[in-house]
Amino acid sequence: MKKHSGKQHMHKETLGIEEDLELTMKFPFNPKLGIDNPALCLGEDPGTDPEPAPRVCVLRKDANGTFGFYLRMEIERDGHVIRQVVPGGPAHLAGLKDGDQVLQVNGEYVHEEAHIRVAQKVKASGSRLSLTVLDEESYEKMCAEKISPISILTNYIPESCPRPKLCLVRNEGKGFGFTATATGGVRGTFLLTVEDGGAAQKAGVPQGARLLEVNGESIVSLTMSQLNKKLQQSGSRAVLLVLESSAWAMYESCGIKPSIAFADTSSLPYQPQKLYLVRCHQGYGFLLRQERCVGGQGQFLRELDPGLPAEVAGMREGDCLLGVNGQSVEGLEHEDIVSLILESGNQVTLLVISNEGDRFYREIGTSPLLFYEDKSHNKVSEVY
Structure with a gap:
C-alpha cells in the first residue's frame, strides 16, 4: 500500500x-x-x-x-x-x-x-x-x-417466514412497471400489481407484494396521492422495500413488524466483495484515501498498479473500504485503518463495495454490512 x-x-x-x-x-x-x-x-x-x-x-x-x-x-x-x-x-x-x-x-x-x-x-x-x-x-x-x-x-421469527426484499427499480422510459392499490381504505397499506417483463419484475419485486418503504422512507402514514408524489420525485430509479403479501400475517402473529433490518438484498446489483491480498516485494499496489462522500467521509481505494496483488485480487478503482480482517472501518480514523492494514503483515483480507454501491446505501441511510453474508463460509459473517 x-x-x-x-x-x-x-x-x-x-x-x-x-x-x-x-x-x-x-x-x-x-x-x-x-x-x-x-x-x-x-x-x-x-x-x-x-x-x-x-x-x-x-x-x-x-x-x-x-x-x-x-x-x-x-x-x-x-x-x-x-x-x-x-x-x-x-x-x-x-x-x-x-x-x-x-x-x-x-x-x-x-x-x-x-x-x-x-x-x-x-x-x-x-x-x-x-x-x-x-x-x-x-x-x-x-x-x-x-x-x-x-x-x-432462535424462535421469535420462524425460518419459514419470507424476508422483506430490498429492490432497485429503474425507470428506463416506460415507468417503474407496477401499480399500487390501497387496500381497505387504510392509509399506508398498498399492494403492488407488477407488470410482466416490466422494470419492477426485473428488479425482483414479487407479484402482489406489500409496499413497506420507498427510497428509505416508511410509507405507513402516506395516502395514495402522497405515495404517487413520492414515486414521481424518485426520478429514474426507486428503491422499494416490499414483502410478499401472504407473509404479513406471519409477522403479525409473532408480534413483529417487518423492516429493513430483516431485508433480503440478493436482488440488488451492489454487493460487498471480500478480497484476499498477499503482499509482494512492491507492496499491495493501491492507495487508500479518505474522501468526502454522501453523508460524510469514506475510505476509497485508488491508483491501482497493474499486475500487483490489489488488482489481481479483484479490487476496482474507486472501491469503498468497509472492513479489514473482519473489523469494521466505518467511523475509524484514516491512520487507524492504515495501521490495521500494516499490522496485518504480508497478507490482509479487505471487504469492499463499489463506489456506486457505497453511494446507493448511503442515500437510503443504511450500511451494506447490515446485510452482508460471507458465502465462502455459507453463513452470516461477522458484522464489520
Missing part, C-alpha cells in the same frame, strides 16, 4: 471510559424529531407468566445524526445496557426503555462481545439501527432461571 501524505482527518466520537467503572457511549438527540418506524415488539399474554421474550427495535437517526440513548457496561450486570433514553428521541420512539439488555445489533448476537466492539457496531450502522433487546425484568428472570440469552433468540 502506498502512503498518502495529503489525507484528511475524520472526526472521532469520544467514548467515555472510567477504569473499573463503566464504558459509556452517548447518542445525543433532537426531541422535536422522530422516526418513521414504530417500535417492533413481541407481545405477551398478560394472563400467563411468559418466558423472557425479545423485542426488535428499529431506530433512525434524527437530523443531527444521533439516536438518543446511552449504551453502558455496568459492574453488576453482564453485557450491554440501554440507559438514559431521552423522551421524544429516536430511541424512545422506537420503543427502547431504560434498563433494556442488548442481545443483538443489526441481527448479530453481541451479548458476550467486548463493549467497545459493540459500540463500534452501533456507530457503523449508518442512519438506521436494529437492536434486539430484553427488558430488565425479563433479563433478570432469564439469569435467575439460568437460560442462555442466545436460546431465546
Whole structure:
C-alpha cells in the first residue's frame, strides 16, 4: 500500500471510559424529531407468566445524526445496557426503555462481545439501527432461571417466514412497471400489481407484494396521492422495500413488524466483495484515501498498479473500504485503518463495495454490512 501524505482527518466520537467503572457511549438527540418506524415488539399474554421474550427495535437517526440513548457496561450486570433514553428521541420512539439488555445489533448476537466492539457496531450502522433487546425484568428472570440469552433468540421469527426484499427499480422510459392499490381504505397499506417483463419484475419485486418503504422512507402514514408524489420525485430509479403479501400475517402473529433490518438484498446489483491480498516485494499496489462522500467521509481505494496483488485480487478503482480482517472501518480514523492494514503483515483480507454501491446505501441511510453474508463460509459473517 502506498502512503498518502495529503489525507484528511475524520472526526472521532469520544467514548467515555472510567477504569473499573463503566464504558459509556452517548447518542445525543433532537426531541422535536422522530422516526418513521414504530417500535417492533413481541407481545405477551398478560394472563400467563411468559418466558423472557425479545423485542426488535428499529431506530433512525434524527437530523443531527444521533439516536438518543446511552449504551453502558455496568459492574453488576453482564453485557450491554440501554440507559438514559431521552423522551421524544429516536430511541424512545422506537420503543427502547431504560434498563433494556442488548442481545443483538443489526441481527448479530453481541451479548458476550467486548463493549467497545459493540459500540463500534452501533456507530457503523449508518442512519438506521436494529437492536434486539430484553427488558430488565425479563433479563433478570432469564439469569435467575439460568437460560442462555442466545436460546431465546432462535424462535421469535420462524425460518419459514419470507424476508422483506430490498429492490432497485429503474425507470428506463416506460415507468417503474407496477401499480399500487390501497387496500381497505387504510392509509399506508398498498399492494403492488407488477407488470410482466416490466422494470419492477426485473428488479425482483414479487407479484402482489406489500409496499413497506420507498427510497428509505416508511410509507405507513402516506395516502395514495402522497405515495404517487413520492414515486414521481424518485426520478429514474426507486428503491422499494416490499414483502410478499401472504407473509404479513406471519409477522403479525409473532408480534413483529417487518423492516429493513430483516431485508433480503440478493436482488440488488451492489454487493460487498471480500478480497484476499498477499503482499509482494512492491507492496499491495493501491492507495487508500479518505474522501468526502454522501453523508460524510469514506475510505476509497485508488491508483491501482497493474499486475500487483490489489488488482489481481479483484479490487476496482474507486472501491469503498468497509472492513479489514473482519473489523469494521466505518467511523475509524484514516491512520487507524492504515495501521490495521500494516499490522496485518504480508497478507490482509479487505471487504469492499463499489463506489456506486457505497453511494446507493448511503442515500437510503443504511450500511451494506447490515446485510452482508460471507458465502465462502455459507453463513452470516461477522458484522464489520
